[in-house]
Amino acid sequence: MNAPRLAEIGSLVGDQARANILSQLMDGRALTATELGFAAGVSAQTTSGHLAKLTASGLLAVTKQGRHRYYRLATPHVARMIEHIMVVAGDKPARIPMHGARQEAVRTARTCYDHLAGRLGVGIADVLLARKYLVLAADGGEVTRAGARFLDKLGVEPEAVSGRRPFCRTCLDWTERRPHLAGKLGTALAARFFERRWLERQAGSRALTVTPAGRRMLRELFGLTL
Amino acid sequence: MNAPRLAEIGSLVGDQARANILSQLMDGRALTATELGFAAGVSAQTTSGHLAKLTASGLLAVTKQGRHRYYRLATPHVARMIEHIMVVAGDKPARIPMHGARQEAVRTARTCYDHLAGRLGVGIADVLLARKYLVLAADGGEVTRAGARFLDKLGVEPEAVSGRRPFCRTCLDWTERRPHLAGKLGTALAARFFERRWLERQAGSRALTVTPAGRRMLRELFGLTL
């Protein structure tokens, strides 16, 4: 039996800050080092050290995206392992990643920083592209004339989508594995959705609730039924 | 999510001496404090402290018997948890290769708490499923009519495999990385194998020796040559 490795993995989980980090990632999300540090309650430097250890030992995987680094559980085995430790810890029935009502909500619609992700985010991106309201380019994209009219109807101002910041980047979406709308346009759209109360944040989660008004609007304007 | 408890359990497993102790108990035996101290490579006093912690946290249970104290894993949950940690430990690319005769024996056949694991355990599970003696379901499984006859021939009693405890759970195997037979059926089978002296425990290890009679039986009844 490989007791040294057993102890090694155990001690990785056995630190309070690292346990906080792993807990945060149990629903399958990918979070940045800063977010994880905040959740763990330690400084950025300390967080960096922890994340390096967890990654080196194969518990976490990391994806670079611009100046961010998204950390996530490396394999389902890691999630399962933590579940089983929780069982011994006397915690509630095992929460397998991405099941249950709350996880379902996270899959449907959630924030990714300042823009929209999940099925909602991907769906909106799909629609805008399909209707040629938006064309993609290597370093961003461009709003077409028809797109500008559409956005104007939504109340998204033209200057909000100008400038060098790209409209749509391939923002890591761990549930849909497809690009969604980030950048200036994504931010402006998300802001508008909140402003009009089409979406509401859920406490303590990145999941979003689509309000009845939002549901109607999504069907009418985007042809989306989530 | 209960991160403090997660860290607590993790740190218990995360000490080398305690990991050694837990490893020793993985086959479900109950060992004395002295034996465990020797296996862990620390003094009696230190061992005593470790055992007290492990017991207080519910990982171990203890039985007094004269001047001895027999420690064992408190629940199958603990064994399962350790198995799952081992799976993650094995996911690391830079895995310490197992070598030597004894390690080979461990890979071939060993106990996993109260049932059989290793190539033997996985092989038996494969055969029973391939012959449709057993069908798997989400929450356990069912023995078919043909399976019942087969088990009867082995001397495994029908009531041993009835009841609410599942027949076959996906108990992940850290060498084979495939499910093997746990649950009531796995336990009953293992017990029968020991009773008939088809398998014998090796001292100080979870490895099992397949006796000549056992080898013959495995070939005749299961078509297995390990």
Added chain:
DNA sequence: CGAACGCTTCGGCCGCGACCGAAGTGTTCG
């Protein structure tokens, strides 16, 4: 371009916990 930002590396501090020697409790012997 420079400033702001996200993250990592380095260096040094410090506390927790593993460890053992010595002593104490309880049990089994002869």
Added chain:
DNA sequence: CGAACACTTCGGTCGCGGCCGAAGCGTTCG
């Protein structure tokens, strides 16, 4: 009974590892 044994408790040492400040690197943005 006392000696041997199994185990625990106490007390003190010490090293590993978590922590943060400061500095450095790469990216983004105006």
